[in-house]
Amino acid sequence: MTDPIKTDCLIIGAGPVGLFAVFELGILGLSAHIVDNLDKIGGQCSELYPDKPIYDIPALPECTGLSLIENLQKQIKPFNTPIDLNDRIDEIRQEQNSWFVKTTQGKEFITPNIFIAGGVGSFEPRKPPIESVTKYEGIGIRYSVPDKNYYLNKNVVIFGGGDSALDWTVELSKIAKHITLIHRRDEFKAVNHTVEQMKQLVSEGKVTLYTKNQIADANGNDDHLSSVSIKSTDGEIKSIDCDEVLIFYGLKMELGPINDWGLNLHEKQIQVNTEDFQTNLPGVFAMGDISYYPGKLKLILSGFHEAALAAQEAFRRARPDEVLTFRYTTSSTDIQKKLGVK
Numbered sequence: 001m002t003d004p005i006k007t008d009c010l011i012i013g014a015g016p017v018g019l020f021a022v023f024e025l026g027i028l029g030l031s032a033h034i035v036d037n038l039d040k041i042g043g044q045c046s047e048l049y050p051d052k053p054i055y056d057i058p059a060l061p062e063c064t065g066l067s068l069i070e071n072l073q074k075q076i077k078p079f080n081t082p083i084d085l086n087d088r089i090d091e092i093r094q095e096q097n098s099w100f101v102k103t104t105q106g107k108e109f110i111t112p113n114i115f116i117a118g119g120v121g122s123f124e125p126r127k128p129p130i131e132s133v134t135k136y137e138g139i140g141i142r143y144s145v146p147d148k149n150y151y152l153n154k155n156v157v158i159f160g161g162g163d164s165a166l167d168w169t170v171e172l173s174k175i176a177k178h179i180t181l182i183h184r185r186d187e188f189k190a191v192n193h194t195v196e197q198m199k200q201l202v203s204e205g206k207v208t209l210y211t212k213n214q215i216a217d218a219n220g221n222d223d224h225l226s227s228v229s230i231k232s233t234d235g236e237i238k239s240i241d242c243d244e245v246l247i248f249y250g251l252k253m254e255l256g257p258i259n260d261w262g263l264n265l266h267e268k269q270i271q272v273n274t275e276d277f278q279t280n281l282p283g284v285f286a287m288g289d290i291s292y293y294p295g296k297l298k299l300i301l302s303g304f305h306e307a308a309l310a311a312q313e314a315f316r317r318a319r320p321d322e323v324l325t326f327r328y329t330t331s332s333t334d335i336q337k338k339l340g341v342k
Contacts, residue, residue, distance in 0.1 A: 004108035007033040008318040010101055011115040012089055015043020017288035017303035018117035019072040024311035026079035027335045030318055033111075034081060035103055037088040039144040042069040043119050050163065058301060068300075078340045086144060090257055092284075097317070099283060113314040116258065116270060116279075116286040117307070124256070126249040132218040133247075140225025141218060141245045145172075150244075153177050157228055157240055159215055160248030166190040168246060170197045173206045180208045180240055182215070182230055213238075218245070266292040276313035277306045283317055285310040 009025050011018045014036035025032045040046055045065030053062050060068075084107065091102040092114065101109040125143035127133065133141055145151075145168055156176045158169050161183035167190075173179050181198065188195050201207040210230060216237060217229035227241045264271040264280045269292035272278060277285050277293075287310055288303035296302070315324050329335050 002108075004100065004110045005033065006110050007031050008111065009033075009113040009115055009314050010035065010089075010099075010109050010111045011117055012036075013043060013115075013117035013119060013288070014038070014041045014083055014085070015117060015119050015288065016045055016068060016072055016300050017119075017307055018043070018115070019069070019076055020304050021115050021117055021287065021307040021311065022076040022079060022081045023072075024308045025314060026076065026081070027329065027338060028311055028315045028324070029338070030311070030315060032079070032081050033109065034083040035087050035089060035107075036083070036085055037104075037124075039086050041073065041083060041085070042066070045069050054300070056299060056301065078338060088256065092261055094281075097283075112283050112317045114284045115307070115310060115314070116284065116290055117288045117303070118258075119289050124252050125247070126252055128215050128247065128249070130215065130217065133215065136218045136220065136225045136245075139223055140220065140243075141247065143247055145246065148172060148175065151176050154243040155241065156180070156244050156246065157182065157242045158246045158248065159183070160250075161185060161188045161190065162248060162250065163190045163194065165246075165248040166194045166198050168248070169207060170194060170201065173201050177243075178208070179206065180210070180242070182210045182213050184212065184214045184233075186211045210238075215245075215247070269296075272306075275309070277310045278313060283314075285314070 008030035009032045011034045050066040087103045087105040090104045157180045212233045213230040216231040220226040270286040287306035289298045
């Protein structure tokens with residue numbers, strides 16, 4: 001059994017605030033490790049509005065959710081911060097002045113600081129309320145793509161009409177034996193370019209498209225999915241043979257295991273102080289949309305401010321024997337060296 005990973009700060013959430021927290025910790029010389037239960041970096045920016053213009057980021061008159069995340073990744077690149085995707089914090093417990101943390105994938109951490117930067121909570125996939133679908137979760141039916149090569153030479157059925165469904169339809173069509181795309185409407189809520197790519201693949205016979213249909217049943221033996229049944233708006237039932245199914249019906253936001261950590265909550269937000277954005281648990285901080293205090297504004301720029309102040313207190317906890325001297329990045333050669341400035 002391997003020893004727990006030691007880090008100065010474990011960050012829950014790879015959205016914009018979690019990424020900027022890496023920067024603030026990094027310029028103080030603190031290590032960080034990010035865990036996020038989504039299959040890609042970016043949180044709400046990547047999942048909900050990758051191409052939607054954002055106008056209230058300082059010094060950026062206009063950017064998209066995707067470009068903001070790309071720039072934040074460039075900003076933290078010098079710190080080589082590990083990011084674990086498709087994983088979630090399942091357990092935390094206090095051990096003296098640190099926290100022991102365990103994830104659903106079995107990873108263990110020891111850290112004096114936990115930053116909860118999970119937006120409005122962890123994103124959970126919306127699942128069809130069908131017993132047979134639940135039966136085959138993980139053995140034929142999935143809600144994300146951890147490794148696209150898993151779908152090599154397989155017959156894949158994809159449900160959904162948004163960016164994720166169409167992005168993976170286009171991408172997996174390059175390696176899968178065949179793709180069948182099923183959507184409950186004729187219209188798609190995805191980038192026009194991707195919609196046109198999908199339609200081209202349909203015309204080439206690489207993708208079969210059914211609209212005005214939804215999943216009705218999943219069929220197979222105890223450990224192997226063999227087909228799914230779909231039902232049209234007219235009530236017609238059709239069976240489709242397949243090896244794998246991907247369902248992209250969007251995401252819902254839940255606090256998940258955070259509910260059981262003993263944190264003071266205000267409705268579905270975590271109460272913090274405004275000095276360092278620490279919760280009622282020592283060394284556990286909350287920032288971004290998930291945090292609550294009087295006058296709270298759910299803005300990305302507010303989350304950046306909260307991360308900066310939380311990092312100062314995180315340093316004191318991680319380096320209790322060192323003196324923290326506040327320095328500007330413009331005048332500190334030490335900080336500039338960390339950022340690779342020549």
